[in-house]
Amino acid sequence: MSEVDVLFATLRQAADPQTVDRIESVVMSGADRDLNRINALAFADAHQLDQEKTIAALLHAARIGAFEMTWNVLCPGCGGVLDTGATLKGVDRETYHCALCAAGYEPTLDEMVEVTFTVSPRVRRIEAHDPDRLSPIEYYRQIFFSSGVDLPEDFEAKFSRSLLELIELAPGEKAFLSLQLPAQFVIIFDAVTHSARFLDVKGDATSERQNLSMVISQGHAVNETLELRPGLLRLTLENHTDRRVVPNVCVAGDDLHEILGRRRPFLTAKRLLTNQSFRDIYRTDTxxxxxxxxxxxxxxxxxxxxxxxxxxxxxxxxxxxxxxxxxxxxxxxxxxxxxxxxxxxxxxxxxxxxxxxxxxxxxxxxxxxxxxxxxxxxxxxxxxxxxxxxxxxxxxxxxxxxxxxxxxxxxxxxxxxxxxxxxxxxxxxxxxxxxxxxxxxxxxxxxxxxxxxxxxxxxxxxxxxxxx
The missing domain is CATH 3.30.70.1230 (Nucleotide cyclase, GGDEF domain)
Structure with a gap:
């Protein structure tokens, strides 16, 4: 009997066997994406399972090491993950700032902190275990957006309608982009560092080339909105971090708002703290x-x-x-x-x-x-x-x-x-x-x-x- 077989046999003794069977089936045959940051409520609904039994099964799975539990602080505006940690103890700031929304939020356990489950590498290795190797679009889908955002299956196609550019930059790398700016509000945003720059593009179109430089660093600095005119932009992007970044330039229009506006219920920290299985398993270590x-x-x-x-x-x-x-x-x-x-x-x-x-x-x-x-x-x-x-x-x-x-x-x-x-x-x-x-x-x-x-x-x- 393999280690995985032993883990699931142990899990069946602690949780509902039917629920465990479904989880094991997804682990064995599901796509990598299905096993990263699982939304317990959506998983239960998709597989016609009882939500409480599903939460309990995933909690027991995390306890025995078959899954990893993460606590993610979410932006109420865009649904992006502002911070993540292995325990609730990591939620230790008075305010969390979202660079994409240019707003700060005081964290609340019933609105801003989600709990998700990712399969352990000892059970199955998935792409998200090494997020810097994900394609840029998959990084946005699997790492930046929370499980509370109901991303469409054709997310890449729909996101591309808003994109002017999406690239990846290695540590220390610099890129020069030539973009045709439309007369709309444009955002330059990196999902790794949450660095952002806002461009209010308006007025008469210009035939002269406009120039803009942006340094991507770990500072998460809030940038003022710059006014530019429709037309050609030469954009210089520099990665001053020690890891890969994935900046995009997108139009903040209806297509983007449609994606961000699709929400679904998720397992909140409040719901987990009021769950008897969680209190029995984790007791004082919360x-x-x-x-x-x-x-x-x-x-x-x-x-x-x-x-x-x-x-x-x-x-x-x-x-x-x-x-x-x-x-x-x-x-x-x-x-x-x-x-x-x-x-x-x-x-x-x-x-x-x-x-x-x-x-x-x-x-x-x-x-x-x-x-x-x-x-x-x-x-x-x-x-x-x-x-x-x-x-x-x-x-x-x-x-x-x-x-x-x-x-x-x-x-x-x-x-x-x-x-x-x-x-x-x-x-x-x-x-x-x-x-x-x-x-x-x-x-x-x-x-x-x-x-x-x-x-x-x-x-x-x-x-x-x-x-x-």
């Missing part, structure tokens, strides 16, 4: 102690058992412990099934996160039903669950050697749970106002009753909703 990464929207669910202290006294430590452990096991299973993750347990309480409000509400409803079943099985009402849910912005942090969350959203969710009666799900307006949540409640025939409440540590009154 964030540095000093990192504070923003998430614009995350849903928190808190639970607690009412009267658990009295339960221990009433039925004895051993019986109570078994009941509480059974309750924890059920809650963990439900959270994972709804694409969430348990952040921590505190006594008999659970703190969990979900990527969207509807997932949290679906989990809460399943938790309530599960506790009723457990109580029926044990012939008592010992497991009385109180649930609170809230959604909003937060910070992902490393706290007490654990990947955790901080902010007012977390505080409100915890306080809302404290107001819940047993077997009642308490939420905020941010939750019940979600369109998908409204559909769940309508389909389940669940009514909500609202009231204003003062929450400890919260300056303003909060409208809360009891789902019963």
């Amino acid at each position: 964030l540095d102690v000093d990192q504070r990464l923003k998430i614009t929207s995350l849903t928190f669910l808190f639970t607690d058992l009412r009267g658990s202290t009295a339960l221990y006294e009433r039925v004895g430590d051993l019986a109570a412990f078994d009941l509480v452990r059974a309750h924890f096991r059920v809650l963990h299973e439900i959270v994972a099934a709804e694409a969430g993750a348990v952040v921590k347990t505190i006594g008999d309480a659970v703190m969990a996160t979900f990527p969207t409000p509807d997932r949290a509400v679906a989990a809460a409803l399943r938790m309530r039903e599960a506790m009723l079943r457990l109580n029926t099985e044990h012939g008592s009402d010992d497991l009385l669950l109180k649930i609170g849910i809230h959604e909003g912005p937060c910070l992902a942090v490393n706290l007490n050697d654990r990947q955790d969350y901080f902010g007012q959203t977390v505080n409100i969710a915890s306080r809302v749970q404290g107001l819940a009666d047993p077997n009642v799900i308490m939420t905020t307006e941010a939750i019940v106002g979600d369109a998908h949540v409204s559909e769940i409640l309508r389909h389940s025939g669940i009514a909500s009753v609202s009231r204003m409440e003062e929450l400890q540590g919260i300056a303003r009154e909060v409208r809360i909703f009891a789902l019963s």
